[in-house]
Amino acid sequence: MNYRNDTRNIAIIAHVDHGKTTLVDAMLKQSKVFRDNQKVGDLIMDSNALEREKGITIMSKNTAVIYKGVKINIIDTPGHADFSGEVERVISMADGCLLLVDSVEGPMPQTKYVLRQALNRGLKPIVVINKTDRADARIAEVLSLTQDLFLELATSADQLDFPVLYASGREGSAVTMPGEKGINIMPLFETILEKVPPPQIEEGPFQMLISNLDYDSHKGQIAIGRIWRGKISVHDPVVKVSADSSLARFEIDEIFTYLGLTRLSMSEAAAGDIVAVTGVEGAVIGDTIAGPEQPEALPRIEIAEPTVEMTFGVNTSPLAGRDGRLGTTRQLRERLYKELETNLSLRVQDTDSPDTFLVKGRGELHLAILIETMRREGYEFEVSKPEAITRLVDGKLMEPVETLTIDTGEQYIGVLSEMLSKRQAQLTDMRHDGAGNVRLEYKIPTKGLIGFRSAFLTATRGEGVMNTLFLGYEPWCGEVTSTRNGALVASEEGVAVSYGIHNAEGRGLTMIEPGTQVYEGMIVGLNSRAQDIPVNICKEKKKTNMRSSTQDIMVRLTPPIKMSLEQAIDFINRDELVEVTPRNIRLRKKLLTYSQRLRRIAEDRAGVK
Ligand SMILES: Nc1nc2c(ncn2[C@@H]2O[C@H](COP(=O)(O)OP(=O)(O)OP(=O)(O)O)[C@@H](O)[C@H]2O)c(=O)[nH]1
Numbered sequence: 001m002n003y004r005n006d007t008r009n010i011a012i013i014a015h016v017d018h019g020k021t022t023l024v025d026a027m028l029k030q031s032k033v034f035r036d037n038q039k040v041g042d043l044i045m046d047s048n049a050l051e052r053e054k055g056i057t058i059m060s061k062n063t064a065v066i067y068k069g070v071k072i073n074i075i076d077t078p079g080h081a082d083f084s085g086e087v088e089r090v091i092s093m094a095d096g097c098l099l100l101v102d103s104v105e106g107p108m109p110q111t112k113y114v115l116r117q118a119l120n121r122g123l124k125p126i127v128v129i130n131k132t133d134r135a136d137a138r139i140a141e142v143l144s145l146t147q148d149l150f151l152e153l154a155t156s157a158d159q160l161d162f163p164v165l166y167a168s169g170r171e172g173s174a175v176t177m178p179g180e181k182g183i184n185i186m187p188l189f190e191t192i193l194e195k196v197p198p199p200q201i202e203e204g205p206f207q208m209l210i211s212n213l214d215y216d217s218h219k220g221q222i223a224i225g226r227i228w229r230g231k232i233s234v235h236d237p238v239v240k241v242s243a244d245s246s247l248a249r250f251e252i253d254e255i256f257t258y259l260g261l262t263r264l265s266m267s268e269a270a271a272g273d274i275v276a277v278t279g280v281e282g283a284v285i286g287d288t289i290a291g292p293e294q295p296e297a298l299p300r301i302e303i304a305e306p307t308v309e310m311t312f313g314v315n316t317s318p319l320a321g322r323d324g325r326l327g328t329t330r331q332l333r334e335r336l337y338k339e340l341e342t343n344l345s346l347r348v349q350d351t352d353s354p355d356t357f358l359v360k361g362r363g364e365l366h367l368a369i370l371i372e373t374m375r376r377e378g379y380e381f382e383v384s385k386p387e388a389i390t391r392l393v394d395g396k397l398m399e400p401v402e403t404l405t406i407d408t409g410e411q412y413i414g415v416l417s418e419m420l421s422k423r424q425a426q427l428t429d430m431r432h433d434g435a436g437n438v439r440l441e442y443k444i445p446t447k448g449l450i451g452f453r454s455a456f457l458t459a460t461r462g463e464g465v466m467n468t469l470f471l472g473y474e475p476w477c478g479e480v481t482s483t484r485n486g487a488l489v490a491s492e493e494g495v496a497v498s499y500g501i502h503n504a505e506g507r508g509l510t511m512i513e514p515g516t517q518v519y520e521g522m523i524v525g526l527n528s529r530a531q532d533i534p535v536n537i538c539k540e541k542k543k544t545n546m547r548s549s550t551q552d553i554m555v556r557l558t559p560p561i562k563m564s565l566e567q568a569i570d571f572i573n574r575d576e577l578v579e580v581t582p583r584n585i586r587l588r589k590k591l592l593t594y595s596q597r598l599r600r601i602a603e604d605r606a607g608v609k
């Protein structure tokens with residue numbers, strides 16, 4: 001077998017926030033892929049607007065640098081568990097990986113998940129203990145914990161023999177000995193050249209696996225992936241092999257490779273390269289592009305199944321159609337099915353109702369990002385509470401179960417235990433660090449995690465970090481009863497006024513400001529008791545001779561609770577919806593009138609008997 005010594009393909013993997021994208025910044029900047037006067041900023045690879053706003057990576061992306069004449073293709077991946085599908089999608093393009101581990105946090109749940117993915121696919125790992133500039137770094141301990149993780153996960157003995165670097169992505173330095181003074185990132189490049197196996201050259205007809213898609217209004221669909229066999233030149237005839245083994249003929253228009261943030265047009269490319277090609281239409285991620293003489297499919301990309309589902313429906317609120325440009329059944333349907341082309345771990349299904357679609361994802365954030373993206377594109381629609389996806393196995397109902405890891409102060413153990421036992425969590429491990437902090441580990445059904453994140457942040461006053469890791473399916477162990485209080489529900493349509501809101505404040509916490517347009521059945525606050533109650537939030541004070549508007553201003557209001565989209569999704573119960581438009585996020589009861597809701601309660605009671 002021959003190897004190409006001019007190329008290395010690596011994926012950067014880690015738990016969320018352990019510094020992958022920052023390290024890629026350092027690699028890009030120090031390899032001089034930018035002009036000297038080019039302004040590039042930070043977190044360069046987080047190019048998508050939502051990624052920049054949230055400071056997290058959502059999609060995997062390719063870039064490349066050249067070091068000592070060798071092209072290093074780099075794939076930056078997201079670390080949040082909800083976007084694991086993005087890691088699974090791209091990891092097969094690489095021969096090696098950089099496993100980053102935060103020098104304070106140490107290996108975390110997602111570190112384990114992505115390392116398992118990488119080792120199962122035979123990638124050569126390089127461990128990077130990162131953020132060594134942190135004052136509280138505990139390098140030796142973190143290294144030892146990382147070694148334990150390898151012992152647990154390695155599939156062959158040689159995987160235990162991994163190089164270790166100590167880096168600060170932020171300072172742009174890496175060293176091979178702990179404690180050594182870092183100068184630059186070159187030791188990392190050296191290690192990649194030395195330890196990551198160069199791609200094999202497989203001779204024979206062309207074969208490439210599509211791992212990503214892009215679109216250009218002039219060039220059409222762009223298929224991105226690694227060439228596994230043979231060579232390709234511009235204008236070569238190729239065959240696309242689809243999932244159902246059907247073949248379609250095309251001609252390659254253009255070939256690009258990556259360098260920094262640009263795509264370089266090439267006349268040809270060969271096995272081992274990661275390329276983007278145009279000319280192949282209607283491609284789906286996982287399809288193979290092959291030479292016509294031997295059109296064999298490469299193994300398709302395997303993506304773990306979604307665990308959480310919710311419905312997306314046409315907006316049925318009385319205020320529908322005011323904000324959004326796109327909101328019909330057909331528009332919603334087309335947009336959701338289009339998403340499947342690139343969002344591999346997502347599933348979309350029609351339901352019995354033509355206006356409603358069932359959308360399944362890897363977690364609440366995965367679905368929330370799709371909702372946010374769509375509303376920015378001008379869509380409006382309504383979504384239901386996320387629910388864990390159950391399965392029938394041999395006639396038995398099974399549900400997803402996850403590991404929940406919590407790092408927080410010891411003073412919160414009591415309140416967390418109480419919250420979590422209601423959510424059917426079982427404590428599996430508890431470790432104190434001797435300095436007032438504790439790490440709690442629970443086994444918890446996915447349904448118990450829904451809505452937990454915001455409750456957790458409130459309970460720990462933001463002094464806690466929680467992480468989850470999908471474990472598998474286990475027998476269903478009953479419903480989790482709602483832990484939320486009832487809602488304050490607007491009883492009339494109109495514009496909310498201070499007086500009405502002030503009255504509602506007597507009942508609980510309010511969520512809207514004076515001047516907000518409301519409708520009957522809209523949720524305007526949280527009751528201090530378990531039941532929902534109707535409130536007339538549009539009610540003015542009885543008119544006296546004094547001008548009522550000045551009276552209105554006199555009322556002192558508590559600032560309303562403002563919910564983000566994620567909090568809103570987290571908040572709602574099964575009989576409620578979130579109405580999402582480009583300008584508003586409203587919460588509502590599914591049944592808008594009080595009498596409809598009363599009838600439903602009566603029917604439910606009768607049903608139980
Ligand atoms: N002290 C210190 N902080 C760092 C370092 N590298 C990254 N950070 C900080 O850690 C946070 C996360 O950095 P990112 O580079 O976005 O992490 P990531 O692994 O790409 O995150 P995801 O892609 O969302 O999983 C940011 O606030 C960075 O500024 C480092 O070397 N030292």
Ligand SMILES: [Mg+2]
Nearest residue numbers: 020021056057
């Ligand atoms: Mg990132």
